[in-house]
Amino acid sequence: MNYMPKMDRRSFLVTSAAAGLALGFNIPDNAEAAGMQTGMSAQLPAQMPVAPEINAWVVINPDDTVVIRIARVDMGQGTLTGLAQLVAEELECDWSKVTWDYPTPGLNLSRKRIWQNYQTAGSQGIRQSQKYVREGGAAARMMLIQAAANEWKVPVGECTVDKGVITHTASKRTTTYGKVAAAAAKLNAPAEPKLKDPKDWKIAGKPVKRLDTADKITGKQIYGIDIKLPGMLNAAIRQSPVIGNKIKSFDAAAVEKMPGVKKVVQVGDDAAAVVADTWYHAKTAIEALPIVWEETASNKVSSETIAAVLKEGLTADTKFVGNKQGDALAELGKAAKKIEAVYGYPYQNHAPMEPMNCTALWTADKCEVWSPSQNAETSLAVCAAASGLPVAQCESYRMSLGGGFGRRASSHDFVQQAVLIAKQMPGTPIKLIWSREEDMLRGRFHPISQAKLTGGLDDKGNLTSLHMRISSQSIVANLIPQLLKDGMDSFVFQGLNPGGTEGAFGYDIPNLLIDHSMRNPHITPGFWRGVNNNQNAIYLECFMDELANAAGQDPLEFRRKLMAKFPKHLGTLNAVAEKIGWGTKPPEGVFRGIAQHMGYGSYVAAASEVSVSKSGALKIHRIVAATNCGHAVNPQQIQYQIEGSFVYGLSALLYGECTVAGGKIEQENFDTYNVMRMDEMPVVESIIMPSNDFWGGVGEPTIFVAAPSVLNAIFAATGKRIRTFPLKNHDLRSA
Amino acid sequence: MVKLNINGKTQDVDVDPSTPLLWALRENAGLTGTKYGCGIAQCGACTVHIDGRAARSCSVPVSSAMGKQITTIEGLAVNGKLHPVQQVWLDKDVPQCGYCQSGMMMAVAALLKQKPKPTDADIDKAITNICRCGTYSRVREGIHAAAKA
Numbered sequence: 030m031n032y033m034p035k036m037d038r039r040s041f042l043v044t045s046a047a048a049g050l051a052l053g054f055n056i057p058d059n060a061e062a063a064g065m066q067t068g069m070s071a072q073l074p075a076q077m078p079v080a081p082e083i084n085a086w087v088v089i090n091p092d093d094t095v096v097i098r099i100a101r102v103d104m105g106q107g108t109l110t111g112l113a114q115l116v117a118e119e120l121e122c123d124w125s126k127v128t129w130d131y132p133t134p135g136l137n138l139s140r141k142r143i144w145q146n147y148q149t150a151g152s153q154g155i156r157q158s159q160k161y162v163r164e165g166g167a168a169a170r171m172m173l174i175q176a177a178a179n180e181w182k183v184p185v186g187e188c189t190v191d192k193g194v195i196t197h198t199a200s201k202r203t204t205t206y207g208k209v210a211a212a213a214a215k216l217n218a219p220a221e222p223k224l225k226d227p228k229d230w231k232i233a234g235k236p237v238k239r240l241d242t243a244d245k246i247t248g249k250q251i252y253g254i255d256i257k258l259p260g261m262l263n264a265a266i267r268q269s270p271v272i273g274n275k276i277k278s279f280d281a282a283a284v285e286k287m288p289g290v291k292k293v294v295q296v297g298d299d300a301a302a303v304v305a306d307t308w309y310h311a312k313t314a315i316e317a318l319p320i321v322w323e324e325t326a327s328n329k330v331s332s333e334t335i336a337a338v339l340k341e342g343l344t345a346d347t348k349f350v351g352n353k354q355g356d357a358l359a360e361l362g363k364a365a366k367k368i369e370a371v372y373g374y375p376y377q378n379h380a381p382m383e384p385m386n387c388t389a390l391w392t393a394d395k396c397e398v399w400s401p402s403q404n405a406e407t408s409l410a411v412c413a414a415a416s417g418l419p420v421a422q423c424e425s426y427r428m429s430l431g432g433g434f435g436r437r438a439s440s441h442d443f444v445q446q447a448v449l450i451a452k453q454m455p456g457t458p459i460k461l462i463w464s465r466e467e468d469m470l471r472g473r474f475h476p477i478s479q480a481k482l483t484g485g486l487d488d489k490g491n492l493t494s495l496h497m498r499i500s501s502q503s504i505v506a507n508l509i510p511q512l513l514k515d516g517m518d519s520f521v522f523q524g525l526n527p528g529g530t531e532g533a534f535g536y537d538i539p540n541l542l543i544d545h546s547m548r549n550p551h552i553t554p555g556f557w558r559g560v561n562n563n564q565n566a567i568y569l570e571c572f573m574d575e576l577a578n579a580a581g582q583d584p585l586e587f588r589r590k591l592m593a594k595f596p597k598h599l600g601t602l603n604a605v606a607e608k609i610g611w612g613t614k615p616p617e618g619v620f621r622g623i624a625q626h627m628g629y630g631s632y633v634a635a636a637s638e639v640s641v642s643k644s645g646a647l648k649i650h651r652i653v654a655a656t657n658c659g660h661a662v663n664p665q666q667i668q669y670q671i672e673g674s675f676v677y678g679l680s681a682l683l684y685g686e687c688t689v690a691g692g693k694i695e696q697e698n699f700d701t702y703n704v705m706r707m708d709e710m711p712v713v714e715s716i717i718m719p720s721n722d723f724w725g726g727v728g729e730p731t732i733f734v735a736a737p738s739v740l741n742a743i744f745a746a747t748g749k750r751i752r753t754f755p756l757k758n759h760d761l762r763s764a
Numbered sequence: 765m766v767k768l769n770i771n772g773k774t775q776d777v778d779v780d781p782s783t784p785l786l787w788a789l790r791e792n793a794g795l796t797g798t799k800y801g802c803g804i805a806q807c808g809a810c811t812v813h814i815d816g817r818a819a820r821s822c823s824v825p826v827s828s829a830m831g832k833q834i835t836t837i838e839g840l841a842v843n844g845k846l847h848p849v850q851q852v853w854l855d856k857d858v859p860q861c862g863y864c865q866s867g868m869m870m871a872v873a874a875l876l877k878q879k880p881k882p883t884d885a886d887i888d889k890a891i892t893n894i895c896r897c898g899t900y901s902r903v904r905e906g907i908h909a910a911a912k913a
Contacts, residue, residue, distance in 0.1 A: 383801075465801065673899070677896065
């Protein structure tokens with residue numbers, strides 16, 4: 030089959046230029062390239078090399094280097110490399126010649142969202158785009174081979190390709206992707222490219238190194254906070270420390286004469302900012318700025334008042350049921366033995382190492398932002414809304430992220446503010462950087478939660494009934510209320526659902542009731558790595574241990590009896606049990622705990638070994654972690670995500686809590702919001718066990734089992750069942 | 765205007781001597797490889813060398829760095845050759861997001877200068893930089909590998 034030449038792509042260029050999408054770069058001949066950001070630099074060269082775009086995902090240069098377009102963003106989790114591997118696998122190119130580009134959201138919009146979803150959250154980068162990016166790679170390969178066959182005037186079926194070198198088998202003629210790319214770019218795309226069987230993968234599925242490391246080791250990598258633009262000024266901000274309260278007044282004259290200060294401005298209705306020559310000058314001045322804040326009922330809110338509100342929800346009437354089997358409440362009344370426990374989980378801050386920041390340039394007919402965002406399309410939309418300009422006159426350039434963990438997806442407040450400041454200084458680029466203190470006070474916090482669990486055992490110690498009542502703050506109600514159904518938020522049941530890919534309950538309990546009371550304090554919630562799975566896994570997996578203990582049974586065997594219908598859940602649990610040597614004697618003074626959970630499409634389990642000294646000091650020696658993520662696109666990156674999940678999850682368990690007094694968050698920096706360091710890092714042994722029959726996520730799942738596996742080991746070591754967190758608030762000396 | 769010796773070159777930097785060295789490096793000398801993380805010497809993202817020793821530059825005023833040799837991540841490689849720590853970091857894919865790694869590598873390079881063959885206990889004591897991505901296992905491996913290099 031030969032492909033027909035496709036429509037002249039210049040017609041697109043003309044259209045997009047007319048729509049104002051020339052983006053300020055002098056590249057009228059290649060607007061597609063103009064929208065691209067090569068590698069890590071946001072400042073584009075004045076002229077981009079004109080290279081043939083085979084399709085949206087693949088550009089091939091005459092020197093055979095391959096540029097793979099990446100819609101999702103890398104914030105350390107490795108999705109960039111994984112997605113490139115999937116495209117390269119189908120493309121059959123030379124991996125050593127692969128580089129990458131981030132197409133901007135403005136370009137995506139002008140090309141009818143050809144790169145589809147930019148959202149990089151919910152461990153979805155690979156699992157939700159794998160099919161179309163692989164098809165992009167496969168289609169490009171077919172077009173390139175076709176172009177060679179056309180040139181040689183031979184049937185395409187007589188040509189093969191290996192590492193970007195095309196061979197006509199009969200005549201032994203060869204050519205390369207770089208030589209036929211221009212011709213291939215003129216062909217129409219095949220309708221339904223056939224994808225490889227993953228068992229034939231040569232690049233995907235392999236532990237190849239990341240594509241984006243080189244600049245990170247020399248200081249050259251440009252994160253959002255590092256950008257420099259001609260004539261740029263810097264802004265520092267103070268927002269109402271009581272979230273939701275407005276700014277009443279501020280005394281600009283008090284700081285206007287301080288060094289470097291250019292302007293003092295109000296930002297929205299709850300913040301003021303100082304614009305100065307340097308950020309240090311801006312920060313010094315904003316700290317000195319007298320501000321009067323509104324006082325509201327929120328000023329009277331404290332951790333204690335929030336806890337009381339949640340506690341009321343543990344016994345209140347609710348109609349919102351997430352999972353139900355039989356009649357748990359009736360059967361609990363008949364149980365031979367009834368066990369009850371109340372748990373609680375505190376607010377957490379994401380605290381990515383790079384504080385929130387965004388640079389904006391506003392003029393009457395254009396607004397651009399340089400934004401480290403987990404969803405550049407949202408960044409663009411927020412930019413447009415704040416600028417007062419049509420979205421076609423706006424652009425959001427994609428900056429490297431110094432961590433994200435959900436903060437840079439939950440809210441683009443930093444983008445909105447940068448634009449609102451820049452709008453007050455037309456024509457001047459403004460770089461807004463939040464201080465760490467602003468980042469801590471005005472986070473999008475892991476929601477606060479409590480749960481009351483009641484379990485019933487029969488006279489043989491079998492679990493016959495379980496009621497789990499969660500009383501918690503809803504992220505969805507605050508951030509995406511349109512997803513509420515009859516005022517109820519189904520996200521609160523992550524990992525507890527009766528089936529589904531996003532978080533299925535893994536136990537067969539004849540009488541089960543899991544329900545929810547929504548209680549929403551004024552503290553703004555957000556999606557924090559692992560989201561509601563974090564507390565749900567602690568509640569369920571620690572309570573399973575409590576039930577096993579009450580039944581006088583081994584925690585592993587107690588679980589196994591309930592898991593026959595859930596072979597994938599059981600698979601990872603068995604894998605960690607075997608590797609840690611469950612049932613064998615641990616080293617002297619060391620105790621074990623185990624946990625499993627399913628969420629974001631993947632099945633995870635962990636077994637931990639800990640010791641607790643006579644003085645109550647906890648040492649986590651070793652953690653074995655198993656992940657079944659369906660297909661393992663890059664086992665090395667998966668291992669790193671597993672290790673990183675323990676650091677993030679155990680930081681929260683050991684130290685993490687944001688408390689509230691006088692309506693404001695009390696922790697303002699790492700001195701009061703401590704996190705795990707090197708000396709506390711346990712040995713992590715990863716078991717990556719893809720069953721190759723589904724696509725699951727990787728960035729988050731392991732975090733679910735970090736805390737419960739350690740907590741269950743602490744119980745084994747001390748007899749103490751910790752039900753509120755973090756551990757720093759507890760005396761772990763043996764009871 | 766103050767004179768600072770940064771990465772082997774003495775240069776005039778237009779900054780008040782009370783300014784934290786971090787901001788003088790980033791904003792006045794244009795070296796953004798050194799990162800801001802906390803501003804209170806907790807996280808180590810801003811670690812540089814002053815006369816060969818690791819210092820958290822957010823909490824060092826420019827005045828106390830005057831007349832001393834300041835080395836930033838941009839000056840860790842010598843004559844285009846990566847420092848052994850950088851080479852190991854590259855070979856082992858140590859960074860994830862990478863934001864903390866400038867400071868991490870500077871802290872590690874200073875440790876190796878003082879203790880060319882550090883034990884795990886030495887590492888635990890000396891390397892207290894925060895990494896939220898959680899690269900600690902590979903940082904430790906990397907230190908031992910760099911010590912052998």
